[in-house]
Amino acid sequence: MILASTFSKSGSYFALTDDSKRLILFRTKPWQCLSVRSVVRRCTALTFTASEEKVLVADKSGDVYSFSVLEPHGSGKLELGHLSMLLDVAVSPDDRYVLTADRDEKIRVSWAAAPHNIESFCLGHTEFVSRIFVVPDHPELLLSSSGDRTLRLWQYRSGRELHCCHLPSLQEPTEPWSDKRFAASRITYWRQEDCVALLCDGLPVVCLFQLDAPRRQLVFQQQLTFQHRVWDVAFEEAQGLWVLQDCREAPLVLCRPVGGQWQSVPATTASKRVCAHLLENWAMLEGPAGTDGGFSSLYKATCDNMTTYLKKKEERLQRQLERKRRGGPPCGPGGQTKRMKAGRAPRSCSS
Numbered sequence: 001m002i003l004a005s006t007f008s009k010s011g012s013y014f015a016l017t018d019d020s021k022r023l024i025l026f027r028t029k030p031w032q033c034l035s036v037r038s039v040v041r042r043c044t045a046l047t048f049t050a051s052e053e054k055v056l057v058a059d060k061s062g063d064v065y066s067f068s069v070l071e072p073h074g075s076g077k078l079e080l081g082h083l084s085m086l087l088d089v090a091v092s093p094d095d096r097y098v099l100t101a102d103r104d105e106k107i108r109v110s111w112a113a114a115p116h117n118i119e120s121f122c123l124g125h126t127e128f129v130s131r132i133f134v135v136p137d138h139p140e141l142l143l144s145s146s147g148d149r150t151l152r153l154w155q156y157r158s159g160r161e162l163h164c165c166h167l168p169s170l171q172e173p174t175e176p177w178s179d180k181r182f183a184a185s186r187i188t189y190w191r192q193e194d195c196v197a198l199l200c201d202g203l204p205v206v207c208l209f210q211l212d213a214p215r216r217q218l219v220f221q222q223q224l225t226f227q228h229r230v231w232d233v234a235f236e237e238a239q240g241l242w243v244l245q246d247c248r249e250a251p252l253v254l255c256r257p258v259g260g261q262w263q264s265v266p267a268t269t270a271s272k273r274v275c276a277h278l279l280e281n282w283a284m285l286e287g288p289a290g291t292d293g294g295f296s297s298l299y300k301a302t303c304d305n306m307t308t309y310l311k312k313k314e315e316r317l318q319r320q321l322e323r324k325r326r327g328g329p330p331c332g333p334g335g336q337t338k339r340m341k342a343g344r345a346p347r348s349c350s351s
Contacts, residue, residue, distance in 0.1 A: 008048040013069060015055050017043035023057060025072055035072035039065065045088045049112075050095045058086035064100060064115075080115035082108070087298075088132045093139040099156060101129035103298055107144055109156050120159035124152060128298045130183040130201075137191055138213045145184030147299055151198055151209070153218055162216040167200070170207065170220055183295045190235040193257070195221070197241055199233045201295055206233055206243065208262055222262050224255060231285075240265075244278075251278045251285075 005016035007028075014026040021042060025034045041059040048055055054066045062082035068074045084104040091098055091112065097119060098110045107122035107129055127147030134156075135141045142156040153163040167182075185201035189211075196209040196218065204226040210219040228247040235241055240256035252275050253264050267275070278285065 003043050004046050006047055008052045008069075009050060010052065013048060013052060015046060015048070017046060017057065023055070023067060023076075025055065025067075025069065034069075037067060037073070037076070039076065044086055047089055047091060049091050050093050056089050056091065056098065058089040058100065060085050062086050062102065064089055064098065080110055082106075085298075087128060087130055090132050090134050090142075092134055093136065097157070099132055099134065099142065101132045101144065103128040105129060105146070107132060107142070107154070107156070109159070119157060122154045122156055122159050122161070124161045124164070125150065127300065128183070128295070130185065130295060131187050133187040133189065135189060135211065135213075137194070138211070141211075141213065141216075143187050143196065145187060145198065147181065147183040147295060149182060151184070151187075151196075151207075151218065153211075153216065155216075163218050165209070165218050165220065167198075167207065170223060181296075181299065183298075185295075186233055188233055188235050188241075190241070191237060195235070197233050197235065199230055202229065204229055204245075206230060206241070224262060226253070248279065248282060251275055251282075 001019045003017050003019060005014070007014050012028055014028055015023065017023050017039060019042060021039050023037045023039050023043070025037075026032065027034055039057055039059065040063070041061050043057050043059050045058045046055055048069070053069055055069060056079070057065045057067065057076065059065070062084055064079045064081070064086065065076035066079050067076050080098065080100070082100060082102045084102045086100055086102050088101040089098065095112055098112050098115060100108050100110070102108075105123070105125045105127060109119040109122070111117040111119060122142065122144065125144070125146040125148055129144055129146050131145045133143040135143065140155055140157065142154040144152050144154065146152075149167045151165045151167060152161055154161055180203075182200045182203055184198050186199040188197045189195070190197070194211040194213065196211055198207040198209065200207070206224040208221045208224065210221050212219055224243075226243065226245055228245045230243055230245050232244045233241060240254055241262070243253040243255060245251060245253060252271055254268070254271055255262050255264050258265070
């Protein structure tokens, strides 16, 4: 099963990792497998550097390894490590910084040339950070999403939070998922309109925002609701927003802004051809894409010890009151009746 995949910036290379701990690198023009290499642990995210000379692979143990593209059979090099599981990795457009997001609510900004040097931390999320995205047209800005159901905008070099959008406040209370825990599984960006699309894992909705870069804020535009679970979304500059959903009749939907509102448009010849290919490989899609993203196991466990303590205390007090009413001896701390040891006389206070 494929765990993570990505294209390089120019689209010339494609890389994926699977549950057999393999990193597979392809050239796309024409399609050719360049190498199959082993990774140390199961991968959680990967990305190409802007120069397309390396692939960065983040894994479950919190480490990031780099693999050369120019030397496709070279072994991986350990670049940096966290103390907790990594969920996403990104690079700045100038390749100066490596950004990593982990399960412990942190986003770390490290120098690419010397990853042990940390430029900043972006702190503010209260649950695991599921996705991070450096905005291409505004390379100083970072978008992040989390299990705390927020989308945040950062000036990542200084670690300063610029804007926070609470996603539950955008939903109607009557919607069945309004009180459900969720995290974003995809953040994608459309340069034409400075539009940000956010896909929430396990929900049939896509949230659209306008990035107001001069004011350093996100403006909510619209929520697209679908009849089926959405597997993935991506912008195509010349077309609009492509939506891949769990529906054999219409697996691929194209959405465009019409009259100021985003809506689905009739299928084109090209989209029908792609849908035909998807249907031919539907069993493969239903495998990896049909499973949960795994975010449900990443939430912090809560344990309410106070409720149990108060309940036991109330029971103990009730037992003591009952014994007093019956004139019995007092109870000890554990609720047991105090007994005098045999052969020992009771002590009394001297006058």
